[in-house]
Amino acid sequence: xxxKKEFNRWLLVVGALLIQLCLGAIYxxxxxxxxxxxxxxxxxxxxxxxxxxxxxxxxxxxxxxGKLQDRFxxxxxxxxxGILLAAGMLGASLSTEIVxxxxxxxxxxxxxxxxxxxxxxxxxxxxxPDKRGLITGLAVAGFGAGAMIVGPLAQSMIESIGVQTTFRxxxxxxxxxxxxxxxxLRNPPAGxxxxxxxxxxxxxxxxxxADFTVTGMLGTSQFWVIWLLYLAGCGAGLMIIGQTSPIAQxxxxxxxxxxxxxxxxxxxxxxxxRIFWGKVxxxxxRVKTLFIMYLLNGLAILGYFMIPTIPLYFWLGxxxxxxxxxxxxxxxxxxxxxxxxxxNVGLKYGLVFLAYGVGGLLANILAPQVREVLGSYNxxxxxxxxxxxxxxxxxxxxxPPAAPAEASAKAA
Numbered sequence: 001x002x003x004k005k006e007f008n009r010w011l012l013v014v015g016a017l018l019i020q021l022c023l024g025a026i027y028x029x030x031x032x033x034x035x036x037x038x039x040x041x042x043x044x045x046x047x048x049x050x051x052x053x054x055x056x057x058x059x060x061x062x063x064x065x066g067k068l069q070d071r072f073x074x075x076x077x078x079x080x081x082g083i084l085l086a087a088g089m090l091g092a093s094l095s096t097e098i099v100x101x102x103x104x105x106x107x108x109x110x111x112x113x114x115x116x117x118x119x120x121x122x123x124x125x126x127x128x129p130d131k132r133g134l135i136t137g138l139a140v141a142g143f144g145a146g147a148m149i150v151g152p153l154a155q156s157m158i159e160s161i162g163v164q165t166t167f168r169x170x171x172x173x174x175x176x177x178x179x180x181x182x183x184x185l186r187n188p189p190a191g192x193x194x195x196x197x198x199x200x201x202x203x204x205x206x207x208x209x210a211d212f213t214v215t216g217m218l219g220t221s222q223f224w225v226i227w228l229l230y231l232a233g234c235g236a237g238l239m240i241i242g243q244t245s246p247i248a249q250x251x252x253x254x255x256x257x258x259x260x261x262x263x264x265x266x267x268x269x270x271x272x273x274r275i276f277w278g279k280v281x282x283x284x285x286r287v288k289t290l291f292i293m294y295l296l297n298g299l300a301i302l303g304y305f306m307i308p309t310i311p312l313y314f315w316l317g318x319x320x321x322x323x324x325x326x327x328x329x330x331x332x333x334x335x336x337x338x339x340x341x342x343x344n345v346g347l348k349y350g351l352v353f354l355a356y357g358v359g360g361l362l363a364n365i366l367a368p369q370v371r372e373v374l375g376s377y378n379x380x381x382x383x384x385x386x387x388x389x390x391x392x393x394x395x396x397x398x399x400p401p402a403a404p405a406e407a408s409a410k411a412a
Contacts, residue, residue, distance in 0.1 A: 007186070009127040009194075013135070015184030016120030017142035019078060022085070022174040023113045024146025026054055027267060030245035031155045031260050035163050036101070044246070044368040046098050051242050052364040053106030054113070059357020061114025066122065066346030074119035074185040081116025082178025085109050089171025093164045105167070116178055117143070118353075119185055122346035125337045127188050130197040132337060133286070137278025137330035144270030144326045147241075151263035155256065211341030212404050217348055220401040222339060225394065227355045230332055232391045233294060235359030236301055236384035237325025241266065242364040244318060247304070247377065252311035262318055269322030277327030278334070286335050289327070290395045297324035298388030304381045329356075339400050 029051040037047045061081075069077040088109025095101045121139045128135035150170065157166040217223050240247075244266055248259035281289040300320035306313045336349045367380040 009188070011184055012120065012124055012127055012186075013138050015181040016124060016139045018181030018184075019082070019116055019120055019178050020140060020142030021146045021149065022082070022178050023117050024143035024267070025150035025154075025170065025174070026051070026058070026109075026113060027144075027147035027241050027270070028151040028154055028263055029054075030242055031151055031158070031256075031263055032163060033246060034249070034256070035158050036098075039163060040096075040098055042098050044372055045365065048242060048364050048368045049098065050092075050101045050106045052361045053102050054110040055238060055360030055364070056357040057107050057110025058114040058117070059354045059360075061111040062118045062353040062356075063114075063347065063350035064111075065115035065118045066344075066348070066350030068115070069119050069122055070344050070346045073187055074123045075182055078116045078119040078182030078185055079179050081112045081114070081119070082175055082182060084112025084115065085178065086112070086171040086175035088112060089167050089174060093166075093168035093171065095164070116182065118346050118350055119182070121333050121349065123185050123187055125333060125345055126192070126342055128194070129342075130194050131282065132334045133278040133280075133282035133331065134275070135278070136333040137275040137327075139333075140329045141271045141274045141326075143329065144272075144274050144322070145267055148264045148267030148271065151267060152257075152260045155260035211343045212339075212348075212401070214344055214347055214351070216404045217340045218351070222398060222401045223352070225398055226332070226335065226339075227352060229290075229294075229391045229395055229398075230328065230352060230355035231359040232384075232387040233297065233325070233328040233359075234356040235363040236297055236388050237321055237328065238356075238360035239363035239367050239380060239384055240301065240304075240318065240321045241270075241325070242360070243367050243377070246371075247307070248314055250371075251304075251307040251377070252314045254311070254314075262314065265315065266318040266322040269319045270326040273323030273326030274330040276323070278330040281331050281334065286331055286338065287395055287398060290331060291392050293324045293327045293331075294388050294392035294395060296320055298385045298392065300324070301381050301385035301388065304385075305378060 033047045036042065037044065065077055065081060088104045088107070091104025091108060092101055095104055121136060124135050124139045125132055154166055154170070157169065244263050245256070245259040248254040248262045249256065254262070277289055277293060297320065300317050303313055304317055307317070332352060333349050336352050337345055340348050363380070363384060366383070367377055370380045371377050
């Protein structure tokens with residue numbers, strides 16, 4: 001029996017979790033924001049820039065990483081991403097101005113995160129065609145959980161050793177852990193099918209069962225609808241993630257330590273939501289699951305209006321937003337594979353994932369700007385919450401694209 005046949009596919013989940021725990025630490029950015037404002041003497045919007053920029057370069061690099069891992073395999077690209085992430089963190093530790101932070105943490109680390117992020121997802125959807133929703137949830141659960149660990153840890157480190165030394169130590173840790181996780185990754189043998197599993201016939205209203213070229217995917221209207229819906233959901237979630245600590249301190253009146261705990265609570269539900277909603281979608285379908293998620297997310301964000309008078313709502317709000325946001329990151333890789341096939345899936349999902357970066361960039365410029373100009377976040381809550389509710393009803397009419405003339409895709 002060959003080595004590939006003996007390989008335990010569940011080991012890839014371990015590798016994925018190790019990688020994503022480090023990459024997901026970017027969601028702990030809000031604990032850095034206020035210390036950076038004080039240390040560098042910058043505004044709220046300026047202190048949010050590194051997070052906004054890291055999100056857009058993260059998304060852009062998912063396209064690059066998807067293309068490269070389709071060609072060279074997931075292992076070398078994941079390890080390369082870990083090296084770039086660490087280099088960006090070390091660069092941030094040497095920065096004395098906001099420009100340096102944007103270039104190191106925002107650009108360099110963002111590219112590293114995007115390159116590494118797509119590798120375990122692309123590999124696992126090929127190894128687990130029988131559990132695609134659950135497995136993409138597991139593949140990205142670590143990303144959601146990363147801030148749960150790093151949020152309070154970084155807060156404690158910042159208070160004791162300062163922001164820049166914290167960046168340096170975290171960068172070294174990320175390099176080691178991502179490298180270990182990346183070395184576990186590999187693609188399955190050609191034509192791999194899990195033992196005892198028979199691919200189902202495409203169902204009406206379900207996955208198309210066809211493999212599109214990348215160009216063919218871009219030529220379908222469904223791609224652009226999915227892209228905009230993903231932007232709405234990710235923009236809403238990333239706005240709350242990026243501003244969680246300031247919201248806790250400014251609206252609910254909590255201390256910095258309590259706010260850091262809020263970052264961890266959001267991360268816990270973010271990780272849980274990725275697994276939970278992925279599993280639910282395998283049972284009731286992606287569209288119905290997304291409808292529920294968008295509706296809950298929109299209502300939860302609109303509820304943020306109540307935080308100044310009902311501070312305890314902060315905890316309910318971050319739990320719901322965290323869980324639904326995590327669900328988007330679990331379901332959209334599965335939706336991409338369902339609609340467009342698994343050939344070149346790294347590049348295909350990378351193009352869908354650009355919506356994540358654009359949504360995160362726009363939302364994390366919107367929120368602090370609204371706060372600075374109007375004195376509250378309410379307009380930002382109204383816009384992002386309202387878009388999620390609209391998205392809930394739009395997703396109900398999205399159908400899988402018709403199968404292309406050629407069912408076998410080639411790299412575009």
